[in-house]
Amino acid sequence: MADLPPSANSFSHAIVLLAMRWPSRVYGVPTCSRCGMNYYERYVGDIQRDTGHLSCAAMGVYDRLLDHYYATERALPADIDALCRIARAMDATERKAVEDVVREFFQLEGDSLYHQHRTDAEITKAQSRIEAAQENGKQGGKATAKKHQSVASPGSLYAIRLSHATVKVGVSTNFRSRLHQHRKKIGHHVTMVHVVAVDNMGEAFAGLKKSLGIQDDADTFALEVAHESTLKSFMDLYLSHTQSYATGNASRIASRTAHHTPYTITTSREDSGDMEGSSKSDATCDFTSHLLNATTGEANPRDVQLAILLRKGYGMDASSGSVEVIEMVQLAVSDREILDAVENFRIKKPGDTPNASYILKMIKSVREKAAKAAAAANGTASSGGAPAPASTDWWHLEEGVRTKAVEFNVVQRVDKNEHYRSFRIRVFKAAGEGPWREAALSEAARDNSEEHARVFGYFYDQPPAQIGQLAQRAQEAA
Numbered sequence: 001m002a003d004l005p006p007s008a009n010s011f012s013h014a015i016v017l018l019a020m021r022w023p024s025r026v027y028g029v030p031t032c033s034r035c036g037m038n039y040y041e042r043y044v045g046d047i048q049r050d051t052g053h054l055s056c057a058a059m060g061v062y063d064r065l066l067d068h069y070y071a072t073e074r075a076l077p078a079d080i081d082a083l084c085r086i087a088r089a090m091d092a093t094e095r096k097a098v099e100d101v102v103r104e105f106f107q108l109e110g111d112s113l114y115h116q117h118r119t120d121a122e123i124t125k126a127q128s129r130i131e132a133a134q135e136n137g138k139q140g141g142k143a144t145a146k147k148h149q150s151v152a153s154p155g156s157l158y159a160i161r162l163s164h165a166t167v168k169v170g171v172s173t174n175f176r177s178r179l180h181q182h183r184k185k186i187g188h189h190v191t192m193v194h195v196v197a198v199d200n201m202g203e204a205f206a207g208l209k210k211s212l213g214i215q216d217d218a219d220t221f222a223l224e225v226a227h228e229s230t231l232k233s234f235m236d237l238y239l240s241h242t243q244s245y246a247t248g249n250a251s252r253i254a255s256r257t258a259h260h261t262p263y264t265i266t267t268s269r270e271d272s273g274d275m276e277g278s279s280k281s282d283a284t285c286d287f288t289s290h291l292l293n294a295t296t297g298e299a300n301p302r303d304v305q306l307a308i309l310l311r312k313g314y315g316m317d318a319s320s321g322s323v324e325v326i327e328m329v330q331l332a333v334s335d336r337e338i339l340d341a342v343e344n345f346r347i348k349k350p351g352d353t354p355n356a357s358y359i360l361k362m363i364k365s366v367r368e369k370a371a372k373a374a375a376a377a378n379g380t381a382s383s384g385g386a387p388a389p390a391s392t393d394w395w396h397l398e399e400g401v402r403t404k405a406v407e408f409n410v411v412q413r414v415d416k417n418e419h420y421r422s423f424r425i426r427v428f429k430a431a432g433e434g435p436w437r438e439a440a441l442s443e444a445a446r447d448n449s450e451e452h453a454r455v456f457g458y459f460y461d462q463p464p465a466q467i468g469q470l471a472q473r474a475q476e477a478a
Contacts, residue, residue: 037126040070050105058097061087062105065098066119073123075113076106083114125207155201157208157235159193162186167193167223167231169208171201194232196239204238211237303329306338314342316356324356328363337363343419347451395436401427429459 051062064087069076083102089095106114158175160168160182172178175195182190198204211234214221303320306328310318318325341362345354394400401424408430412423428436437459445452
């Protein structure tokens, strides 16, 4: 440009400025109604990995095409001449570079435009942030600023089933409160479908609604139970990978780790005449996706299954290489044993969060007691760590308890997510007096005195103290 006359210099400079300001208008590609993105995040590691083989000219073409893609928020035109104008490709070598780059990094789709899925996803995320900011700007005021700060903060993305065909999605720092509000308003048939922790509630909520096709201010949509897995997969895209669970006090850790658990919430009491749920916790883990690889559909190795179950199912800090997970694999610990240990932990220490080491100790302790009991019955010694032969008495076996349940017409309340332990105690009551009740009372006494009194009162419709007084009066009368 140095050898051009001043007027041409000025004209060329104006054209360059125009191209920078409105690139789509210069190159004849329409853009969206509002201004395009002023910047975009450049993931250096990804770009270097994918484009390290490109020549200097080809890399320049790639950058210019990508800049135009983001600036217009629109996929690239299919016309090669238009692409060359966007990339400023002048000679045959540069035009060949345009053709090669487009063929390798972009896909021609049904709208006759060249798309790049990563770029489309980044634009969608950015549009959600921009639209949320614009909406907050329209409202204005300090209250709006406070609301925006709250919406942009970490929390939970949740989905609640309001009926057999309707689901509501939302974000909150206290998803349990939202569930209880809807139960109070609609009824106790309302259940939590899925909950995930997110780093930015506003962004996650807007992105989920866009993925589901929910328009405007709506937050409910039609969804059959059979299609809940699709909803969960969309929600899991926003799962937090940055929240730390290694610091802070116990209550804060408990409240934050709870967000990682897909919950099925239960009511605090069974129906009138039945025993109150034996667990003090109001949630049980219903997590099963740890069994299979989400990509291949094949079964995960057992150490991976356990690590995912402990981490995502119960909010514990665990990995497939951790000492506790390795020992659990060696001892052939089952998912049921982990669930039972977590339930017992919540009864003993309500409000606290378990860790993998403590849960492993509880499982080993239960096994040791079972081994000693079996050894005493057989007159032999048995090691504590590995599973021991269990008692053949029906009340010690889940299969036996369920057989007795059929005999006494006791049905587990699956619709209310009744714990097996609560169901078993109801079976023991229906079976009448016997060693099964003694076993349940001994187990409850090991938990705490309050649990023992509650189970005792359920069996005999009297607190332990009153039963003792009645027995004493009977002895005196005799």
